[in-house]
Amino acid sequence: MAVIEAKGLCLDFPYYHIGARSLKKRLMGKSRLHTDPSNRIVVTALRNLTFRIGTGDRVALVGPNGAGKTTLLRTLAGVYEPVAGSLTVTGQIGALIDVAAGMDTESTGRENVRLRGLYRGLDDAACDRLAEEVAEFAGLGDFFDVPIRTYSAGMGVRLAFAMATAMQPQVLLMDEWFLAGDAAFMAKAEERLARLVGGADIMVVATHDFAVVRRWCNRAIRLEGGVILADGPVEDVLGGLEATA
Numbered sequence: 001m002a003v004i005e006a007k008g009l010c011l012d013f014p015y016y017h018i019g020a021r022s023l024k025k026r027l028m029g030k031s032r033l034h035t036d037p038s039n040r041i042v043v044t045a046l047r048n049l050t051f052r053i054g055t056g057d058r059v060a061l062v063g064p065n066g067a068g069k070t071t072l073l074r075t076l077a078g079v080y081e082p083v084a085g086s087l088t089v090t091g092q093i094g095a096l097i098d099v100a101a102g103m104d105t106e107s108t109g110r111e112n113v114r115l116r117g118l119y120r121g122l123d124d125a126a127c128d129r130l131a132e133e134v135a136e137f138a139g140l141g142d143f144f145d146v147p148i149r150t151y152s153a154g155m156g157v158r159l160a161f162a163m164a165t166a167m168q169p170q171v172l173l174m175d176e177w178f179l180a181g182d183a184a185f186m187a188k189a190e191e192r193l194a195r196l197v198g199g200a201d202i203m204v205v206a207t208h209d210f211a212v213v214r215r216w217c218n219r220a221i222r223l224e225g226g227v228i229l230a231d232g233p234v235e236d237v238l239g240g241l242e243a244t245a
């Protein structure tokens with residue numbers, strides 16, 4: 001049983017390089033910026049978020065640029081640590097957020113896949129099978145055996161997608177651009193993605209695309225300025241957003 005539970009979740013980003021007093025003064029009028037006890041400017045990216053996401057929930061995080069969608073996704077994935085409140089995620093997480101997250105750019109595609117397999121507790125033979133499976137789906141040919149720092153952006157997405165979808169997570173966290181690969185690849189990826197989403201207990205996707213929300217989700221959380229403005233069935237939340245557009 002997978003569950004995500006947040007209570008009063010807050011996250012700040014400190015701005016280390018903003019020192020000039022006049023600039024500070026100018027910025028401080030803005031509602032999301034304040035100073036911390038060390039007199040650094042911090043932006044409040046997420047403020048006092050409380051929600052529970054349970055098995056069967058397919059949640060879209062929606063809202064304008066800078067609303068906090070990706071930050072929340074990364075916090076759920078454990079990339080960022082909340083500065084206040086609590087967050088509990090029960091269930092194995094699969095994150096399709098940053099292409100290079102958890103990858104060693106000096107290692108080859110194959111080495112990265114094997115490492116991920118070892119991390120998940122697979123034995124040597126299972127890691128080999130996983131690498132073959134990923135290689136076939138990603139379709140990178142010989143590039144699978146060169147360091148990934150040489151990959152194009154599209155090649156990186158292919159590898160990350162193939163890798164992340166080769167192992168079924170209970171909690172699937174996804175940024176929308178993973179749904180926006182090149183057309184030929186996405187046609188092939190669609191079925192695999194549907195299987196992955198269907199097999200996950202929980203899915204959370206950050207997106208601007210209402211078609212994606214309507215197609216994949218049964219619940220939406222609307223964020224703005226780092227706070228939750230609405231949380232409920234997709235049509236209720238999108239209706240509110242469309243009304244303000």
Ligand SMILES: Nc1ncnc2c1ncn2[C@@H]1O[C@H](COP(=O)(O)OP(=O)(O)OP(=O)(O)O)[C@@H](O)[C@H]1O
Nearest residue numbers: 013043044045063064065066067068069070071072
């Ligand atoms: N690494 C960071 N360092 C400093 N501030 C950050 C960082 N990441 C995000 N922020 C700030 O946190 C706030 C939320 O950003 P976030 O990227 O989560 O928004 P978003 O809803 O995903 O936006 P978009 O739709 O544009 O992708 C913004 O004010 C942004 O400037």
